Amino acid sequence: xxxxxxxxxxxxxxxxxxxxxxxxxxxxxxxxxxxxxxxxxxxxxxxxxxxxxxxxxxxxxxxxxxxxxxxxxxxxxxxxxxxxxxxxxxxxxxxxxxxxxxxxxxxxxxxxxxxxxxxxxxxxxxxxxxxxxxxxxxxxxxxxxxxxxxxxxxxxxxxxxxxxxxxxxxxxxxxxxxxxxxxxxxxxxxxxxxxxxxxxxxxxxxxxxxxxxxxxxxx
Numbered sequence: 001x002x003x004x005x006x007x008x009x010x011x012x013x014x015x016x017x018x019x020x021x022x023x024x025x026x027x028x029x030x031x032x033x034x035x036x037x038x039x040x041x042x043x044x045x046x047x048x049x050x051x052x053x054x055x056x057x058x059x060x061x062x063x064x065x066x067x068x069x070x071x072x073x074x075x076x077x078x079x080x081x082x083x084x085x086x087x088x089x090x091x092x093x094x095x096x097x098x099x100x101x102x103x104x105x106x107x108x109x110x111x112x113x114x115x116x117x118x119x120x121x122x123x124x125x126x127x128x129x130x131x132x133x134x135x136x137x138x139x140x141x142x143x144x145x146x147x148x149x150x151x152x153x154x155x156x157x158x159x160x161x162x163x164x165x166x167x168x169x170x171x172x173x174x175x176x177x178x179x180x181x182x183x184x185x186x187x188x189x190x191x192x193x194x195x196x197x198x199x200x201x202x203x204x205x206x207x208x209x210x211x212x213x214x215x216x217x218x219x
Contacts (some may be wrong), residue, residue, distance in 0.1 A: 034064040043068055043203035046210040055083045055209055056202065068203035071131045075105040077205065078118055081144060082108035084209055090114060096126035103128075117143045134186065135173035135196040137205070141185060141212065142176035150216060163194040170196070185211050 031037060031048040040047050047066055050056040059067040082088075090111035094101075099109055109126065112118035117140060120126045132140075159181045160166045160174065169177060173196055180186040181194070185208055189195045200208075 034058070034066050036065050036067065040066070040068050040203065043207055046206040047203065049210045049213075050080075050206045055080050056206060059202075066202065068201065068206075070202045072137075072200045072202055072205050074127045074130050074132045074136065075099075075103075075109060077132045077137060077140060077200070078112045079105045079108040080205060080209060081117070081140060082111055084212065085111075085144075096120050096124065096128070098125040098128045100128070112140075115143075115147045117147055119143075131199040133197050134189075134194070134200055134204075135170065135177055137200050137208065138176040138180040138186060139173060141208065142179050145179070145216070148216060160194065162192070163188060164192040165194060165196070168196060169194070183211075183215055185215070 031051045034051075037044075047056075047068060051066070056066070058064045059070060087107075088111060090107050091114060092110065094106060094110040094113055096109065096113065099106060105128075109118060118126065119139075159178050160169065177186065177194065177196060181188075186194065189198065
């Protein structure tokens with residue numbers, strides 16, 4: 001009887017490993033199907049991660065194109081963050097006047113607004129269609145960290161002193177950017193700059209989510 005149980009356990013273990021190998025192979029193959037995969041460069045690992053996890057996909061309806069250098073809108077960012085959070089239930093309506101109830105992002109925006117992650121422009125709009133800046137992305141991630149129960153006080157304002165364009169950081173963005181840099185979510189764009197007002201690219205978003213997964217692994 002003991003031997004039989006042992007054989008069953010070994011068979012189950014082999015089946016499990018085969019399943020893991022198959023899923024890994026499928027994820028890798030899926031990324032390789034993208035027509036622009038050879039252009040991902042430094043972001044290759046991060047892009048493959050978001051594709052395999054179903055967090056980001058093609059920007060083209062006719063063929064698989066990731067478009068690593070493409071701009072990320074504010075609603076796109078919230079949608080990816082919502083997927084990262086495993087698409088929890090969203091209660092109530094979204095009050096942003098420019099949010100379309102029939103759009104792909106609406107449920108994600110409802111969830112983000114409900115939990116204080118997404119904030120608007122001050123005029124009742126969210127800024128749908130606007131390219132998200134790096135400072136805004138840091139703010140969304142900072143609030144998401146607070147929502148998950150992560151200790152968002154583990155930041156260091158002095159971290160920003162290393163960037164030559166630190167004086168261009170708006171007051172509201174100092175704390176979120178400090179937190180993001182202190183945790184290694186953002187490390188600058190080269191040339192000693194953090195580029196707070198620069199638009200976020202899809203490759204950079206994939207990188208942020210990859211690093212976020214590593215930081216929030218226990219949350």
